[in-house]
Amino acid sequence: MTDLSAPLGSFAVAAALVALILRALSPSGSGNLLSQARRYARWCALIGFLAAVSTDWFDAFYLISAEGQAVPGGWPGAVGRAATPALWVGFVYVLAQFTGPRVQRSADPQPRTGLVPGKLVAALVLVLAGSLTALWAAGDVPYRAPTAQRELSEEEMSYFIPAADGLRPAGEVLPYLALCLGLLVAATLLASLVILRRRPLPGISRHDNRVLRRVWLNRLYRTVAVVLAANGAAALHYKARWFHQQAAVGDLERLRALGDGWDSVGNYAVLGVALVMLFWRPPQNFEGVTAVPRHPVRALRDHLFATQYVALGASLILLLVLWPTHSPQPQALPDARPGMHLMALITGAALLYLVITGSSMGYVHGKAGRTGPRHWGPLPRWIYPVAGLLMAASVYFLLRPPLDYLWGLVTAPAAFILLLVAVLLLAHAAVRLASRRMQVAWAVDGHWERWYRQVIELRSLRTVTAALGALLFCGYGFDYGWVGLSLAVLCFPARLLIPHPGPEKHPAAAHGRPAAAGPAAPPGAPGRP
Numbered sequence: 001m002t003d004l005s006a007p008l009g010s011f012a013v014a015a016a017l018v019a020l021i022l023r024a025l026s027p028s029g030s031g032n033l034l035s036q037a038r039r040y041a042r043w044c045a046l047i048g049f050l051a052a053v054s055t056d057w058f059d060a061f062y063l064i065s066a067e068g069q070a071v072p073g074g075w076p077g078a079v080g081r082a083a084t085p086a087l088w089v090g091f092v093y094v095l096a097q098f099t100g101p102r103v104q105r106s107a108d109p110q111p112r113t114g115l116v117p118g119k120l121v122a123a124l125v126l127v128l129a130g131s132l133t134a135l136w137a138a139g140d141v142p143y144r145a146p147t148a149q150r151e152l153s154e155e156e157m158s159y160f161i162p163a164a165d166g167l168r169p170a171g172e173v174l175p176y177l178a179l180c181l182g183l184l185v186a187a188t189l190l191a192s193l194v195i196l197r198r199r200p201l202p203g204i205s206r207h208d209n210r211v212l213r214r215v216w217l218n219r220l221y222r223t224v225a226v227v228l229a230a231n232g233a234a235a236l237h238y239k240a241r242w243f244h245q246q247a248a249v250g251d252l253e254r255l256r257a258l259g260d261g262w263d264s265v266g267n268y269a270v271l272g273v274a275l276v277m278l279f280w281r282p283p284q285n286f287e288g289v290t291a292v293p294r295h296p297v298r299a300l301r302d303h304l305f306a307t308q309y310v311a312l313g314a315s316l317i318l319l320l321v322l323w324p325t326h327s328p329q330p331q332a333l334p335d336a337r338p339g340m341h342l343m344a345l346i347t348g349a350a351l352l353y354l355v356i357t358g359s360s361m362g363y364v365h366g367k368a369g370r371t372g373p374r375h376w377g378p379l380p381r382w383i384y385p386v387a388g389l390l391m392a393a394s395v396y397f398l399l400r401p402p403l404d405y406l407w408g409l410v411t412a413p414a415a416f417i418l419l420l421v422a423v424l425l426l427a428h429a430a431v432r433l434a435s436r437r438m439q440v441a442w443a444v445d446g447h448w449e450r451w452y453r454q455v456i457e458l459r460s461l462r463t464v465t466a467a468l469g470a471l472l473f474c475g476y477g478f479d480y481g482w483v484g485l486s487l488a489v490l491c492f493p494a495r496l497l498i499p500h501p502g503p504e505k506h507p508a509a510a511h512g513r514p515a516a517a518g519p520a521a522p523p524g525a526p527g528r529p
Helices: 002-025 033-053 057-062 074-096 118-137 170-197 206-246 252-278 296-326 336-368 383-399 414-437 446-476 480-491
Strands: 150-153 158-161
Touching: 033 074, 033 206, 057 074, 057 170, 057 206, 074 170, 074 206, 118 170, 118 206, 118 252, 170 206, 206 252, 252 296, 296 336, 296 446, 336 414, 336 446, 383 414, 383 446, 414 446, 446 480
Parallel strands: none
Antiparallel strands: 150 158
């Protein structure tokens, strides 16, 4: 039992700290109780998710070290570690229902039917089925013994083969992963029952209490779906590990490709489930929440943030999905094609970012539905010269790379490089022109409208500049400093480069009448009808 006490003891200590945090965040019973309860549900969902996905128990379980060490903690410890995700889900969501203001027994029992989100439960069942399918797919992994480091000597040379960990057979390790999935389902059922059976909060209408229960169930099922997907992907990584280790003694290229394929399936499955669950919002139809109209400046800034989030996220997903298919093999002969493929991929990701940004501007322009003065202004004068120097340096080294430094490099054709550069520059010019000619859909003054257009133009410029710098690292294998410089350019905040318009003023709205297009820009600021 000492083997089991180690993981459970660690869980108990961490659970005590989480309990204190939940108690501190719980609704106090004073003020707007509904707003407090909704905020508390968000915090509990975040804590439960982070706790459930923080245990990476399976990787350490199926590996056999080169020294032949036993599984840490033996089988009781393995059971305890396999149960940890379910323990966290059940602990956080069950405890959260019993923290908060004291609830008196209600003489008017409220109905509990019709609260379970059917579509989300169906999605959860599909994720569970996919995880079980992953376990079935990994069920044929055989035992692989660990190998110690050894030296091979030939006529005039000798080299070392490093030690390699072994793998336990699927029949020995996958039952614990199946136990983890089963306990997660049991914890979900228990937490659902507690959420449905808890007493209603006082001072909140019957309708809002029902919606609040649905919010809890929504957050619970979304968390469990991601955890189930992650554990199912662990089985695929286990199978991929066998292919990678077998590649050392067999068909290197084919087995390595198979291992990369299984890893990619697991990674993209978890990423897809996580994205779907991220945007599966809980219900919002509360009666006790007063709708407050958004300030037009706040709406403008939210639109900028949403556009950046979607465009950057889509570009990163494109890189993650297509990068393994174009990465060069270390044993391959020098060839320009892998580098050209990566250059085209980087350019495509930058173009996707600019296309999404342009589409967002088109949506705003169509939503405005009016014509009027457009207030815009150029970026600070020094920004374009600095960006031009960085672009010129990148293009120069793309066309004339230091071959003494990059031994064995086969350069890409100059026409191909110039085509990529021209496409990126033309895309930026199109975004820049659109940002100045579009109509803004929010009733903001000229200062904020000019700032909005400048931020869009700056984002486009820094994306193109960063993409040209990344071509050197990805296509020619330049030092990591180039990719660091590219990331610094891409992530440099606009607030440090563009003067902020100041506080969110809305003079027209303060007098109870709709705001017009706003006052003109300050003297000297360009504008066109």
